[in-house]
Amino acid sequence: MEDKKEAQSDSGNVKVVCRFRPVNQSELSKNGEEQICQFSDNQKSVTILCSKNSGGSAGSNKFTFDRVFDTQVTQREVYEKAAKPIIEGVLKGFNGTVFAYGQTGSGKTHTMQGPDIEDLEQQGIVPRMVRTIFNRINSLDDNVEYTIKVSMAEIYMEKIKDLLDPTKVNLKIKKDKDRGIYVQDLTEQYIASETDVYDIMKVGNDNRTVASTQMNDASSRSHSIFIMNIAQNNLDDHSSKSGNLYLVDLAGSEKVAKTNVRGTQLEEAKGINQSLSTLGKVIHALTDKKTTHVPYRESKLTRILTESLGGNAKTCLIITCSPSPYNELETISTLRFGTAARNIKNKPKVNREYTVAELKLIVSKKDKLISALRKRILFLENFIKENGLEVPSDETLKELAKKLGPEVDKIIQEEQEMNDEEEKENSEEEKNDEEKIDTGDYVEFDIPPQEQLEDLEESKIDEDDSNNFIDEEQKEKAQKFLQLVESNTGNSSETQAKILEEYLKAQKLLTQEREKCQNQVDLISNLQEDQQIFQSKIQKLSLVKEDFDNYKEATEQKVNELKEETEDAKNELEITNAKMTKVERELAEIKKLYVTAKAKVERYEEKGTEFMIDESKQNKEFRKEVIEGDEVIRMEIKALHDQIAERDQLLNQIQQNPDVSSDLKAIIEESQHKLFEQEKQAMADSDNPLLKKFLIEGGDIDLVPKQDSCYLAPSDVERIIAKQKEDQKLLSKKKKKVSKLKKENSALQAKVASLANIEKSDLEAIADAMAEDKLEDIKEEFTNEKEKIMESLQNRIEKVLQLEMEIDIHQEQYAKLRDIVDSDHTGKTKIMLNYEKNIESLNLIYQQTAGELAAMKVEMKVSQKQVKSLTKKLEKTKTDLKKKSDENKNLRRIASKLRDAVENENFVHQRNTVVNPHHRTLRKVIKKTKKF
Numbered sequence: 026m027e028d029k030k031e032a033q034s035d036s037g038n039v040k041v042v043c044r045f046r047p048v049n050q051s052e053l054s055k056n057g058e059e060q061i062c063q064f065s066d067n068q069k070s071v072t073i074l075c076s077k078n079s080g081g082s083a084g085s086n087k088f089t090f091d092r093v094f095d096t097q098v099t100q101r102e103v104y105e106k107a108a109k110p111i112i113e114g115v116l117k118g119f120n121g122t123v124f125a126y127g128q129t130g131s132g133k134t135h136t137m138q139g140p141d142i143e144d145l146e147q148q149g150i151v152p153r154m155v156r157t158i159f160n161r162i163n164s165l166d167d168n169v170e171y172t173i174k175v176s177m178a179e180i181y182m183e184k185i186k187d188l189l190d191p192t193k194v195n196l197k198i199k200k201d202k203d204r205g206i207y208v209q210d211l212t213e214q215y216i217a218s219e220t221d222v223y224d225i226m227k228v229g230n231d232n233r234t235v236a237s238t239q240m241n242d243a244s245s246r247s248h249s250i251f252i253m254n255i256a257q258n259n260l261d262d263h264s265s266k267s268g269n270l271y272l273v274d275l276a277g278s279e280k281v282a283k284t285n286v287r288g289t290q291l292e293e294a295k296g297i298n299q300s301l302s303t304l305g306k307v308i309h310a311l312t313d314k315k316t317t318h319v320p321y322r323e324s325k326l327t328r329i330l331t332e333s334l335g336g337n338a339k340t341c342l343i344i345t346c347s348p349s350p351y352n353e354l355e356t357i358s359t360l361r362f363g364t365a366a367r368n369i370k371n372k373p374k375v376n377r378e379y380t381v382a383e384l385k386l387i388v389s390k391k392d393k394l395i396s397a398l399r400k401r402i403l404f405l406e407n408f409i410k411e412n413g414l415e416v417p418s419d420e421t422l423k424e425l426a427k428k429l430g431p432e433v434d435k436i437i438q439e440e441q442e443m444n445d446e447e448e449k450e451n452s453e454e455e456k457n458d459e460e461k462i463d464t465g466d467y468v469e470f471d472i473p474p475q476e477q478l479e480d481l482e483e484s485k486i487d488e489d490d491s492n493n494f495i496d497e498e499q500k501e502k503a504q505k506f507l508q509l510v511e512s513n514t515g516n517s518s519e520t521q522a523k524i525l526e527e528y529l530k531a532q533k534l535l536t537q538e539r540e541k542c543q544n545q546v547d548l549i550s551n552l553q554e555d556q557q558i559f560q561s562k563i564q565k566l567s568l569v570k571e572d573f574d575n576y577k578e579a580t581e582q583k584v585n586e587l588k589e590e591t592e593d594a595k596n597e598l599e600i601t602n603a604k605m606t607k608v609e610r611e612l613a614e615i616k617k618l619y620v621t622a623k624a625k626v627e628r629y630e631e632k633g634t635e636f637m638i639d640e641s642k643q644n645k646e647f648r649k650e651v652i653e654g655d656e657v658i659r660m661e662i663k664a665l666h667d668q669i670a671e672r673d674q675l676l677n678q679i680q681q682n683p684d685v686s687s688d689l690k691a692i693i694e695e696s697q698h699k700l701f702e703q704e705k706q707a708m709a710d711s712d713n714p715l716l717k718k719f720l721i722e723g724g725d726i727d728l729v730p731k732q733d734s735c736y737l738a739p740s741d742v743e744r745i746i747a748k749q750k751e752d753q754k755l756l757s758k759k760k761k762k763v764s765k766l767k768k769e770n771s772a773l774q775a776k777v778a779s780l781a782n783i784e785k786s787d788l789e790a791i792a793d794a795m796a797e798d799k800l801e802d803i804k805e806e807f808t809n810e811k812e813k814i815m816e817s818l819q820n821r822i823e824k825v826l827q828l829e830m831e832i833d834i835h836q837e838q839y840a841k842l843r844d845i846v847d848s849d850h851t852g853k854t855k856i857m858l859n860y861e862k863n864i865e866s867l868n869l870i871y872q873q874t875a876g877e878l879a880a881m882k883v884e885m886k887v888s889q890k891q892v893k894s895l896t897k898k899l900e901k902t903k904t905d906l907k908k909k910s911d912e913n914k915n916l917r918r919i920a921s922k923l924r925d926a927v928e929n930e931n932f933v934h935q936r937n938t939v940v941n942p943h944h945r946t947l948r949k950v951i952k953k954t955k956k957f
């Protein structure tokens with residue numbers, strides 16, 4: 026019900042709302058806060074307080090619109106009042122347009138997009154509309170499928186640029202029966218959420234041509250057009266609707282002098298003004314009844330807006346103005362533009378396709394109408410025939426109408442008016458019923474008025490009982506006519522005139538019926554045309570079906586291939602899995618081997634450590650040995666000292682003996698001294714710290730015997746010398762032993778030091794350090810084994826990795842294939858099902874329509890035959906009527922004669938009271954005529 030009202034209320038003029046923005050900084054600096062606009066309380070008009078320069082007069086400065094928004098209005102309010110009704114219409118399948126017009130910097134972009142499209146308070150009309158659409162879609166039934174596409178274009182310097190693909194710079198405008206006017210190749214992006222649209226809008230806005238002018242920092246130098254197509258598909262009854270929404274932010278209408286632009290911008294300004302002036306011309310042509318040509322084609326802007334201005338769209342124009350006296354002239358010009366646009370009449374209609382049920386209903390209604398009209402014609406023809414009347418030709422009727430003059434014209438006109446009125450009412454109802462049945466762009470059926478169809482449905486006429494068809498008025502007329510004919514006996518000129526009049530009316534009725542019949546014939550031919558369209562559509566659909574079948578076949582093949590591939594992939598996966606298991610097993614074995622090897626290594630390491638420990642024991646023994654050796658030396662040295670002391674004692678004894686010669690004493694002393702020196706030197710040369718120490722400690726010991734005690738016997742001397750020699754030999758032996766021990770000691774010390782520096786992990790170094798061949802062999806064996814194991818392990822790891830990668834790839838491929846197969850399959854199945862359903866229903870329609878067409882053709886032939894026979898009969902009736910008319914004339918003559926005779930006889934009768942027999946004869950003839 027609401028929709029009907031809306032369709033009714035919005036079916037007419039372009040809605041115009043006006044918005045004033047607050048005074049801006051530049052205006053403040055020029056004119057302060059002064060404002061030229063005065064708003065009315067009803068928010069419908071604004072009065073401009075004109076200055077002298079504006080040229081406005083007291084009467085002309087008040088402007089009325091559908092709504093006037095003052096400077097404090099919120100973005101939400103503007104949306105609610107100006108744009109929301111349009112989007113509601115678009116969701117019902119109407120086309121909708123909202124466009125903003127105004128001088129540069131007056132707030133068009135602010136109104137259409139807002140300063141921030143994602144700020145819920147500040148966002149403008151476009152994002153709010155998008156939000157409404159998604160809210161509505163989310164709240165509606167699930168049985169309706171929506172598809173939303175968005176495009177953005179810019180008209181800059183008379184070239185259409187795709188804002189979503191800026192490489193497309195000079196697009197063409199095309200017209201199509203189904204799509205209406207559209208921009209060819211313009212990118213259409215499917216969207217599924219508000220944010221998708223915001224993202225697209227951001228991309229589009231970034232691609233817009235913007236420049237800074239003296240009037241606006243970021244002035245749009247082009248007309249931007251945001252197009253949204255909302256298609257709805259009812260999954261229950263397969264009906265579909267689609268609405269196009271055009272949201273246009275025009276470039277500023279500007280005074281070149283004020284904007285202070287030069288060069289390219291000056292050229293832009295000229296272009297902008299040119300297209301806006303064409304827009305003005307279009308509006309003028311649309312609102313001026315005398316103008317027949319609307320110059321839509323003069324600019325790209327007006328061509329795109331063709332449907333929005335005077336066409337199939339609900340349109341709202343938002344004019345934006347400045348309240349400052351500084352922009353008074355521009356404001357008045359904008360307001361005038363808006364006023365003119367308010368008079369544009371649009372013819373919005375729902376863009377929809379019929380459901381099978383609706384098409385059936387239309388066809389059945391047409392059927393009934395045709396048969397009812399045919400019966401009506403038949404009845405009228407019979408009626409005329411039965412009354413012996415001639416059915417006059419159109420020419421005769423026209424002549425008669427001329428003769429009867431304005432009266433008949435009046436009757437005809439009145440009836441015509443009545444018919445017109447009826448038609449108008451019906452068409453109104455049709456319009457109101459637009460939501461139910463609309464002729465649309467798709468199949469243009471001429472739907473009979475609802476009332477008539479209902480009447481027809483109710484009438485249920487029996488073909489044999491044609492009298493049932495006559496409405497009361499006709500019956501009455503016929504009755505009257507018959508009565509008139511019957512009472513023709515009166516034969517007064519008045520009666521004659523009445524008969525003629527009735528006859529004319531009957532003829533007129535017949536003509537009208539003929540016209541109606543002709544209309545029905547036209548209707549049938551229209552239906553045939555529609556049928557042809559249908560057939561061609563069905564043919565096309567069959568082709569589509571064929572394509573689809575092929576496609577289905579190809580898809581099935583593909584699906585099978587994919588299945589096979591999937592099967593292969595599965596097999597491969599199984600093989601790979603088996604391989605994997607095998608590899609895993611091998612890996613476990615390798616791991617075992619590795620563990621064994623590791624244990625071995627650890628054992629070797631332990632051995633190495635043990636060895637180290639053993640070695641250090643040895644070292645300790647060595648040390649001990651050395652120390653013990655040192656002790657031996659020390660003891661030996663002590664023994665030497667003891668010997669020396671013994672000898673000293675001996676020397677003293679000798680010295681005390683007076684027998685020892687002084688020479689010998691000298692020799693002994695010299696020999697002793699030499700020996701001492703030698704010993705000392707030997708000790709000094711020794712590296713043995715113990716010896717050194719001994720030497721140092723013992724340094725104080727005076728080894729030289731006292732002179733006066735050296736008195737020895739020669740034998741003793743010899744013995745002593747021999748002893749000394751022996752001692753010397755022993756000493757040198759000892760020295761050699763000490764030096765050998767020293768060497769061994771230092772070697773052992775070096776060994777111990779190097780062993781102490783060996784790190785635990787450095788097995789090789791240990792092995793190197795180990796003297797035993799076994800260790801070397803074990804080490805070598807271990808290294809080789811380890812290398813082998815490591816190599817094999819590496820190979821296996823690589824193999825495993827490769828296999829894992831292969832498995833991943835296969836699994837990925839498998840998953841993808843699965844996805845493809847699944848999605849493809851379900852998608853295709855859905856489409857297929859839909860297609861099949863459509864094709865099925867279309868086949869059904871086709872079969873029904875074909876059957877109906879065949880029946881209609883047969884009926885047509887029958888009707889034509891009937892019309893032929895009727896025409897023949899009419900011809901015959903005409904001649905008969907003529908004959909009868911002649912007879913009538915004769916009869917009238919006879920009657921007149923008779924009347925005279927009767928009068929005479931009456932006169933006589935008055936006297937003789939005798940009945941005239943001719944009077945009865947006359948009545949008989951009229952009855953006969955009636956029967957005939």
Ligand SMILES: Nc1ncnc2c1ncn2[C@@H]1O[C@H](COP(=O)(O)OP(=O)(O)OP(=O)(O)O)[C@@H](O)[C@H]1O
Binds near residue numbers: 047131134275277278
């Ligand atoms: N109703 C308003 N409230 C607050 N600021 C506004 C309003 N209308 C416009 N403005 C501000 O005025 C400036 C110019 O507005 P806008 O860019 O929308 O003008 P325009 O008509 O699109 O200009 P052009 O034709 O040059 O592109 C902007 O900074 C905008 O934020």
